[in-house]
Amino acid sequence: MPTLAKGYAATDASKPLTPFTFERRDPKDDDVVISVKYCGVCHSDIHQARNEWGNAVYPMVPGHEIAGIVTAVGSKVTKFRVGDHVGVGCFVDSCVGCATRDLDNEQYLPGVVFTYNAVEADGKTATQGGYSDSIVVKEGYVLSIPDNLPLDASAPLLCAGVTLYSPLRHWKAGPGKKVAIIGMGGLGHLGVKIGAAMGAEVTVLSQSLSKKEDGLKLGATEYYATSDASTFEKLAGTFDLIINTVSAPVDWNAYLNLLKVNGTMVLLGIPEQAIAVHAFSLIPGRRSLAGSMIGSIKETQEMLDFCGQHDIVSEIETIKIQDVNEAYERVLKSDVRYRFVIDMASIA
Ligand code: NAP
Ligand code: ZN
Numbered sequence: 001m002p003t004l005a006k007g008y009a010a011t012d013a014s015k016p017l018t019p020f021t022f023e024r025r026d027p028k029d030d031d032v033v034i035s036v037k038y039c040g041v042c043h044s045d046i047h048q049a050r051n052e053w054g055n056a057v058y059p060m061v062p063g064h065e066i067a068g069i070v071t072a073v074g075s076k077v078t079k080f081r082v083g084d085h086v087g088v089g090c091f092v093d094s095c096v097g098c099a100t101r102d103l104d105n106e107q108y109l110p111g112v113v114f115t116y117n118a119v120e121a122d123g124k125t126a127t128q129g130g131y132s133d134s135i136v137v138k139e140g141y142v143l144s145i146p147d148n149l150p151l152d153a154s155a156p157l158l159c160a161g162v163t164l165y166s167p168l169r170h171w172k173a174g175p176g177k178k179v180a181i182i183g184m185g186g187l188g189h190l191g192v193k194i195g196a197a198m199g200a201e202v203t204v205l206s207q208s209l210s211k212k213e214d215g216l217k218l219g220a221t222e223y224y225a226t227s228d229a230s231t232f233e234k235l236a237g238t239f240d241l242i243i244n245t246v247s248a249p250v251d252w253n254a255y256l257n258l259l260k261v262n263g264t265m266v267l268l269g270i271p272e273q274a275i276a277v278h279a280f281s282l283i284p285g286r287r288s289l290a291g292s293m294i295g296s297i298k299e300t301q302e303m304l305d306f307c308g309q310h311d312i313v314s315e316i317e318t319i320k321i322q323d324v325n326e327a328y329e330r331v332l333k334s335d336v337r338y339r340f341v342i343d344m345a346s347i348a
Helices: 043-049 151-158 160-170 186-197 212-218 230-234 252-256 297-310 321-332
Strands: 003-009 018-024 031-040 066-073 085-088 091-093 134-138 178-182 201-206 222-225 239-244 259-267 288-291 316-320 339-343
Touching: 003 134, 018 134, 031 085, 031 151, 043 321, 066 134, 066 151, 085 151, 091 134, 151 160, 151 186, 151 297, 151 316, 151 339, 160 186, 160 239, 160 297, 178 186, 186 201, 186 212, 186 297, 201 212, 212 222, 222 230, 239 252, 252 259, 316 321, 321 339
Parallel strands: 178 201, 178 239, 201 222, 239 259, 259 288, 316 339
Antiparallel strands: 003 018, 031 066, 031 134, 031 339, 066 085
16 A cells, blocks of 8 residues: 655645645555655755746645655565655656666666656656655655754755865866855855855955855855845956856846856856857856755765765744745745754645
């Protein structure tokens, strides 16, 4: 008999999330059954619950920053045991229809199966995410959370953490590199911590100076308000790498001008609207505009181990699941320090 899971689901783009009971599959030989203890609230959950990317399928249980404890394993599972602290991130399968499983780039494979708002490898079952009390996931897509990290504050590492770690590594953030992070929200604040731990000099570009003290404490060396036009004059030609985490439309041309020659701006934030980029924003400095999406399973484990070594976790505000709709409104107002995490004990 499949297990009944209790969760919260979006049922329509304009309605609040409401309680929802659904089936989790019986574990197969290679499956891990996880009791979800905490789940982060990512801005992507809001975009998708409200159908801002145009691909929503309802009912949708969001949540891809999952931290929990293993309660059962299939007979062929070798990496995990009952009681282990584990995480699940943005995808739960990847090789469906693909000739090979590219372990360094699974998230970019056409067969990637996202943790929610997608269809499982069987081609018919809707995936449902971590705003729920349990989840069943193939062993190869389950991550080990280092024992020295608390489960609640580790949950956001599963999406926000790896989404920053991956481009910081790929574009070689480290000693001697000047990195700017645009937006100090859930993604951005982890970018500051991880970038600083990698040895880069990190600057935050935020709408105001209201979070400056926090930013400097988390590891930034400089913090500027983008509402002040002089910021863009002062910082012209400064950065090797700019990581843009802003969820809303902003003028990318103004930020591209802050890159050094050969610098790169990486887009992580996903506004609904298209944004025009002028050729002159790129050509004079041989600048690049790039994108990056989460990270592979291998890279996610590498990130968790890195965070374990450097004692990096998210700054969190824990909420009950009953308060998730209010939390969404607060995220939209940038009123979160710096990630909401749902305590799943509240669902009982
Ligand atoms: P978040 O916590 O809401 O942070 C976004 C930050 O952007 C805010 O804290 C704010 O920072 C800044 N911001 C918001 N509205 C702005 C505006 N109108 N103008 C300028 N700055 C603004 O969201 P998040 O969870 O970090 O996610 C950020 C974006 O990344 C979302 O679009 C999400 O879907 C996307 N995402 C992408 C990936 C990926 O793989 N590429 C993964 C996860 C999430 P300040 O207050 O400091 O200005
Ligand atoms: Zn996310």
